[in-house]
Amino acid sequence: MSNEERRDSLADQAAAWIPPWQRSPEPSADLGAKVPSQGQPHTRVSTDESASDEQAEGRAAAEGVAEPAVEPAAETIAGAAPEGSAGAEESAAPGESVGAGEGAAAGRKRTGGRARALPEPPPVLDDAELRGALEAILLVVDEPVSELTLAQVLEQPAERIGPMLDEIAAGYTAAGHGFELRRAAGGWRLYTRPEYATYVERFVLDGQSVRLTQAxxxxxxxxxxxxxxxxxxxxxxxxxxxxxxxxxxxxxxxxxxxxxxxxxxxxxxxxxxxxxxxxxxxxxxxxxxxxxxxxxxxxxxxxxxx
The missing domain is CATH 1.10.10.10 (Winged helix-like DNA-binding domain superfamily/Winged helix DNA-binding domain)
Known part of the structure; x- marks a missing residue:
């Protein structure tokens, strides 16, 4: 081959050379299948090797194959999300913020999962009911009972018992009853009045009197x-x-x-x-x-x- 023919051949080859980034990918065994490219959306490969890149793109647009937008995987978002943010909101009820959910959970922990009812305070008796309750107890006691014991039994403040007993005692005296309420041995008890002692002795002690000797x-x-x-x-x-x-x-x-x-x-x-x-x-x-x-x-x- 002469030098002129060699130069013509090299010129033809240079004119027909296509850069690698403009070359079409090699067809696979299944010419009708999609060839995925790593990191790129799936496209259909043309079977016509002589078709240019512009013709392949035109056919792809005509067939309705569009490049999908690349979005990060849901697992990546969930894994990268900080605790208590988007991931925590999935378990919350619709319309409820994460902060409110955490506050409710903390409240349930503090109360043990249920509302604890405070004990009801004892009822406060009015003066008439308190007076009747004290009189009923004093009728059945075998020995003088203290103000503190009466307050504990009736579940009333101790400072109410003393004045009420004084009022009851004054009422018995003013009404002229045959009994009286007085303090004895550190407590309170009902006693018969001294002016009626002879009648009481005649009823109780007649024939049963056991007197102490002079000694x-x-x-x-x-x-x-x-x-x-x-x-x-x-x-x-x-x-x-x-x-x-x-x-x-x-x-x-x-x-x-x-x-x-x-x-x-x-x-x-x-x-x-x-x-x-x-x-x-x-x-x-x-x-x-x-x-x-x-x-x-x-x-x-x-x-x-x-």
Missing amino acids: ALETLAVVAYKQPVTRSRISAIRGVNCDGVIRTLVTRGLIEECGTESDSGAYLYRTSTMFLEKLGLNSLDDLPPLAPFLPDDVEELADATR
Whole structure:
């Protein structure tokens, strides 16, 4: 081949050369199938190798094949979304914001999943009902009952009980009833009035009276004014042995043991709550003074016994 022919051949080849980015892809075995390209939408490959790129694009447009918009996968969005944002909104009810859902959940955690009802306060009794309730209780008590106990039973403030009891007692006195309400042994109880004592004694004690002997009364008086006191001290004051009388007073519940003396270890005795109740006393401070009952020559008698 001559040089001129070689130059003509090279010129023809240069004129027919197509850049790689303008070349059509190689057809696959199935000429009618779509050949996917990584990262690109699916397009149909023309079977005519001599067709140009413009003709292939025209046929694709005529067939209605459009390039789809590339959108990120839903998994990527869900995975990249921060906790409590779009992903959290999927579990929330329609129309409810995430903040409101979190607040409701926190409220359910604080209340244990259910609303806790506060205990209802006890009803406040009016004066008439409180008065009736106190009178009913005082009719059945066996011993004086304190204001605190009455307040606890009725579930009422303690500061209401005392004034109401004073009012009830004043009402009984003003009405002239045969009974009265008074304090005794640190509490309140109904008692018959002293002016009707003879009738009560005739009904209760006639044929059944068990009176204390003179020795028992003297021993009880010594214990009341000298308590706490030992047996030997009582016997020394009375001048006789008092063991039997003390046992009788303990059996009847008028006196009781209250420990032992530190020096001798002897038992100490004091008056009981029943003693205050039977005598109608609120405390030992209400005992009458002894001075008016002592004889005028008490000092001479004391000297004579020495």
